Amino acid sequence: MPIKLVPSKRASAAIASIVAMAVGGWATLPSGYKVHDDTALAIKYLTGPWEGRRLVAYLDTLPNPDRWTICDGDTTDVKPGQVETNEGCDKRVAVKMERDYRPKLVACVPDWDNHPLGWRGAMLDLSWNIGPGATCNSTAIQVVKTAVKLKKTPDYKASCGYATLYIKSGGRTYDGLVKRRGMGDASRIGDGEMCMSGL
Numbered sequence: 001m002p003i004k005l006v007p008s009k010r011a012s013a014a015i016a017s018i019v020a021m022a023v024g025g026w027a028t029l030p031s032g033y034k035v036h037d038d039t040a041l042a043i044k045y046l047t048g049p050w051e052g053r054r055l056v057a058y059l060d061t062l063p064n065p066d067r068w069t070i071c072d073g074d075t076t077d078v079k080p081g082q083v084e085t086n087e088g089c090d091k092r093v094a095v096k097m098e099r100d101y102r103p104k105l106v107a108c109v110p111d112w113d114n115h116p117l118g119w120r121g122a123m124l125d126l127s128w129n130i131g132p133g134a135t136c137n138s139t140a141i142q143v144v145k146t147a148v149k150l151k152k153t154p155d156y157k158a159s160c161g162y163a164t165l166y167i168k169s170g171g172r173t174y175d176g177l178v179k180r181r182g183m184g185d186a187s188r189i190g191d192g193e194m195c196m197s198g199l
Contacts, residue, residue: 108141
């Protein structure tokens with residue numbers, strides 16, 4: 001595992017902030033959308049900060065093939081020249097994460113809601129980048145699924161580490177993805193950092 005992962009105070013504080021606002025596993029985002037606690041953690045502290053918000057559609061040339069993208073890295077039904085509002089972007093990410101991403105991870109990981117919040121948030125952010133199918137088939141998820149099936153305690157540290165392997169787009173390694181999958185940067189929490197802080 002190429003990136004050394006350790007817990008951090010800022011990631012622990014992020015997890016604590018979601019726990020404090022959550023009621024029955026649900027949290028309300030600043031936008032007013034009510035989502036699962038892990039979705040709120042992913043959107044507020046991982047996906048949003050790393051994707052960056054763009055209100056005008058742009059051609060993302062990092063993936064292969066290129067993809068028209070808008071808002072917080074959303075590529076669904078995006079057309080050249082499309083314009084969105086902040087409110088529209090808030091809705092897109094909340095609805096898409098809850099409708100298209102989270103349910104697939106819940107279906108592929110036994111007892112999803114009982115795994116650590118930081119781990120679930122990190123896996124949701126990973127799925128936003130590589131897709132829920134690829135995430136479900138990744139070693140990061142398989143190591144947890146196998147342990148649950150064998151009625152053993154999952155090795156979340158190994159799972160967090162395996163997720164750091166997804167640092168390429170279009171066949172090239174990108175420093176931004178290395179930081180996102182690992183320990184973040186000066187202003188953004190990394191997935192690995194979040195994952196480890198919740199254990």
